[in-house]
Amino acid sequence: MLDIKRIREDREVVQKGLESRGADTAVIERVCALDGKRRAMLAEVETLKSERNRASKEIGQLKKDGKDIEKARSAMRELGDRIAESDKQIRVVDEELRAVMLTIPNVPHVGIPIGADSKANRFVRAYGEPKKFNFKAKTHVELGETLGILDLTRAARMSGAGFPLFVREGARLERALINFMLDLHVKEHGYTEIAPPVLCNAAAMTGTGQLPKMAEDMYYLKEDNLYMIPTAEVPVTNYYMDEIITEALPLRMTAYTPCFRREAGAAGKETRGIIRVHQFDKVEMVKFVEPETSYNELELLLGDAEDVLRRLGLPYRIMELCTGDISFAAAKCYDIELWAPGQNDWLEVSSCSNFEDFQARRIGIRYRDGKGRIRFVHTLNGSGVALARLLVAILENGQQEDGSIVLPENIIPYMDGMKEIRKPGS
RNA sequence: GGAGAGGUGGCUGAGUGGUUGAAAGCAGCGGUUUGCUAAACCGCGGUACUGGUUAAGGCCGGUACCGGGGGUUCGAAUCCCCCCCUCUCCGCCA
Structure with missing residues (x-):
């Protein structure tokens, strides 16, 4: 607000x-x-x-x-x-x-590119080279289903289209990545881990800005008047709802949660595979900071998200979103996009935003500054990172001609030393 | 789900329908004392909205706020109703 x-x-x-x-x-x-x-x-x-x-x-x-x-x-x-x-x-x-x-949406930060849609987004930097193969790159669906680690047929039978179902090494990899990312943010980036509720009330949803405008995109449980969270941003940011924070700022928090999105109106768009799904896992980072530092903190937050991808050796690029493309509550936002050879395209796996005091004002999150004055904090959040798409990138980038997957080195310890995913018996 | 007990300022905790924005204690801030720290003593407090004034920090007013929402009353933290939450016991249960 x-x-x-x-x-x-x-x-x-x-x-x-x-x-x-x-x-x-x-x-x-x-x-x-x-x-x-x-x-x-x-x-x-x-x-x-x-x-x-x-x-x-x-x-x-x-x-x-x-x-x-x-x-x-x-x-x-x-x-x-x-x-x-x-x-x-x-x-x-x-x-x-x-x-x-x-x-009323947030007022964009003065420095960000002006434009109507994603075409006006500004390239910031890239890491690594988009991967080239001397064979035709397969999609994660082909790879995953052949290896038997992704089963969209069975998922559709019990839940419908748009729900992922990971099997054996697929499920294991999902879990390994969650642990890898949480460990990184907690042990090296200084975040506090929480495991929050995944159902939230209307006040919380309004606080972070999902309501009133995004009501259509959320799963709503009428009997209990609760919404399933579309992102951990909601429960993590609302952690300090109606409080005057007494801890020293900046505060950094991270959480793994499943995320639920109805994707109303997105039918036919990126529906193949697990790129756009109704349920996905995500590790999220949230910061509560003093107003004067929030833009510097945004760069640091972006760096923390990038670190995940660098350590996994995945090529990515960073885009600064233009005025027409940033989300309702954001004043400034960077997207991180991973290269996916099977799609021959970039996949958005992280979005790092500064909301300034827009959310804090709605939620009532304040602090005392050096002079003892009570002020609204600035809130930031960033995906660190979204999982289904990260998995897509790992499968598609790590694929070999025979359809097996070479795993990123840093994830091997989280897989009990497994270096590759191969079809059973091959 | 059933029964009972509670929800008061940053925290603990008093509170008789009428100078109660709210005792007291702790914490905090300012001051005195003091080689330094500590202790002791004295003093000061909240938040939101709103009006006036000031170059501004600020200063001077008004209104509201004792879980939330209604109601009774000239007047409600205090009485009544509904809801939410917490705790204890019982039931159910991963």
Whole structure:
């Protein structure tokens, strides 16, 4: 959520920022009108309340002195009704204002590329060379099904299209990668590991920005009024909901969770294999930092995500998303894309964003600065990294002509020394 | 799921329908004392919204806030209703 005071005082800048990301700016007009109305009403009712408080105190005194209070009481009764009526009207305006505020996306950071869609994203840097084979590269589906470590047929039978089912070394590799990434972030990058709930309520979903706009994309359990998380960003960021953080900043947290996405409207797009699925595992990183440091922390966060891929020897590139491509809550965002030879394309496996105080304002996460002032923290998050697609890249990059997979060196210890995945008996 | 007990400031914990924004203690901040630290003593406090004022830090007001939401009342932390959460016991259960 944007700061209403910022909209009031810096309307031009906010409006320009929102325009640059293609957002509707007419809402700003509406917000300002509602805000003005609200403040006028507040001034009025607060004067009445002030009078009521004064009179009530007086009545208390009269009663104490044993004097007649009936006259004063009946006079006050009418005032009470007027106050109740005004309060009711203000509540309506308040709710309307809040509802509108929740639909306004974050203002993009000034330095990021301006553009309507991903074509305007800026190449930042690359690591490694896209792999070339002297045979035709197979897709992860061909490789995985032939090796018997990926079984989409059985998955579809029990759950439908878009659910992964890993078998034997496939399942083992999934687990190994989770452990590898968590160990890296905890032991070397200084993150605190948590294992959070994967069902969250509407308040949490609104806090990180999934609601109200992404409701269609989430699985919702009506009986319990809970949503299945589309990313661990939700429970990890909401860890400090409505708190004033007393620990020293920056705070770094990491969590492995499954993630659930309905992918409504994505039918037919990247549906082959496990690139876009309804359920996938992910290791997520979240940071709570002081405002002054958040852009530096974003670079460090990106570095932590990159480190995962470097250690796995996978070629990747980093793109800085343009104004039209960043997510609702983000002010700045980098994507990391892995090269997948079987797809002959780049796969997004990580997204590292700075939300500034946008989420903190919605969730109520604050801290005390050096002067003892209470301020909103800045929140950041980054995938570290998404698993189904990482697995795709490992299979497709590690493939040999006979369909076997050479595993990245750093994952071998997590596989009990297994260096390759081969078909049983070959 | 059933029964009971609770939810008060950063924390612990008092609280009679009427100067209670809220005792007390701890922590915190400021000060005095002091080679330094510690201790002792004195003093100060919250948050949000909002108005005025200031170049600004700030200063001076108003309103609201004692789990959340309704209600009674001139007036509610205090009384009533609904909901949520925590704890104890019972039941069920990986």
